[in-house]
Amino acid sequence: MPSLTDVVFVFAFVVVSVLEYVYFWPRFRADVAAGKPSARVSAYRGGVLAEWTFTIAAIAIWISFARPWGAMRLALPHGWRLGIGLLFVLAAVGFVILQLWSVARLPVERRVAARPKLGTVGFMLPHTAREQRWFLALSVTAGFCEELLFRGYLPWFFAPWLGSLGAMALVVVLFGIGHAYQGRSGTIRATLAGAFMAALVLVTDSLIPAMIVHALIDIGSGTLGYWLLRDYPETAPAQVTLSETKDLVGSS
Numbered sequence: 192m193p194s195l196t197d198v199v200f201v202f203a204f205v206v207v208s209v210l211e212y213v214y215f216w217p218r219f220r221a222d223v224a225a226g227k228p229s230a231r232v233s234a235y236r237g238g239v240l241a242e243w244t245f246t247i248a249a250i251a252i253w254i255s256f257a258r259p260w261g262a263m264r265l266a267l268p269h270g271w272r273l274g275i276g277l278l279f280v281l282a283a284v285g286f287v288i289l290q291l292w293s294v295a296r297l298p299v300e301r302r303v304a305a306r307p308k309l310g311t312v313g314f315m316l317p318h319t320a321r322e323q324r325w326f327l328a329l330s331v332t333a334g335f336c337e338e339l340l341f342r343g344y345l346p347w348f349f350a351p352w353l354g355s356l357g358a359m360a361l362v363v364v365l366f367g368i369g370h371a372y373q374g375r376s377g378t379i380r381a382t383l384a385g386a387f388m389a390a391l392v393l394v395t396d397s398l399i400p401a402m403i404v405h406a407l408i409d410i411g412s413g414t415l416g417y418w419l420l421r422d423y424p425e426t427a428p429a430q431v432t433l434s435e436t437k438d439l440v441g442s443s
Contacts, residue, residue: 200252215237223314235322239329242333249339264343275400279400284407291411311374312416317416323417326413326417333409334404338388342389342398355393359392388401388404
């Protein structure tokens, strides 16, 4: 049963999430629009710091109450569950490779022409090699920290009142709302992604496969964005063919 410490932690987490939506993201978008050179790196660095702060705090609370790690599903799956986990990890690796290959085979001018296809998330993706390195750090951080918090700690917190499935469903909704800064379509995609990760955790009874899959997908998305958005000298706009557009949209 959650303690008062857990209640305070979850309350602080919700407050910071709200502040992130009403203050951080509008400021981040404004800094990017204004051409501030360090806007993305500062945002990525801040995201890494914030997520690890909450994750370390959650782990510290867990240890202080001597709770079993299995209760938060922070353990390797076993038997057939391990096989399913490995299958999804390999599928994620294949998905990322296919996603990046669809861009790598395009000539530079067509990569430039495909930039509008990134939609409302283009502003937050890396444009330089330095930004890409920080985005990779953020991707790995999100894979571990967000899964531990959203598919481990928070479902455990709400389970006494909602049950295991009800708690996981509530957190899936909260995870989607937490991505509202990406607009309506981004919120829907995040909710669906959260539902997929939740299902993977429930089937494998482990956070570890979901952590790996989450990190891989974020790494692939950031790398794809960087390959499209980085500066290419002496390029001119070009039209993207229908088949190439389908490849990009279908794989992103």
